[in-house]
Amino acid sequence: MENLRMHLDTDIPELGPDSEFAELAAEVFAMLADATRVRIILALRTVEELSVNTLADLVDKSPAAVSQHLAKLRLSKMVHTRREGTTVFYRLVDEHASALVIDAVKQAEHVVGSPSHHERSERRA
Template sequence: MDDTIKNEDRCALCEVNHPHPERIQYALTHKLDDETSLRLSELFKVLGDKTRIKLLSLLVVEEEMCVCDIAQLLNMTQSAISHQLRALKQSKLVKYRREGKTVFYSLADGHVRTIIDQGMEHVAE
């Protein structure tokens, strides 16, 4: 083994070149295609913003909220909240319904709640 490789990197290298064809074949049949990996990376980009995460977590707690309530809770302008909601709506993470002049936002589906809940569980460990 090359002595220039750091000790902590050595554990990531195979000491012997001994492929496992059955594992390779299984992985090949289950790996993500380009379109799916692109869509998933876009989802994580949207989730990579702390304001959007805070907003989604509010919608986990309070199932439906209007822009003015979210703005007050996050101490932001309604315009800034609307901008974040637009990004979340385009990514199909939130949906809305109109009641008169008020628009109420909620999580698009149970998957979004699961993503947030599992993320919270993971960071709490």
């Protein structure tokens, strides 16, 4: 257990099974438990910002559906908005949601038996 604590950031309170943040963490996972929202996070992780219409094209959903998902992500403080005329642009608040999604994708790769990103990198070396 001591090794685990050594790897945690020092500004994070001690995280044990009784952590007061467990319920909030579960809410974060629930927010990301939708494939469209995962795709939106993946689309936003490599760019400064995108409009609803561009995101809708990227995730192959209607702009109305993407807007609803973005509203939830905004309420959960995962995305920020910027308005330019009638167009609203979205960007990630920080890298945390992106890191969670990337880790989830890596876990999914392990589950289905695909070589993970780090295994592919090791083979190239």
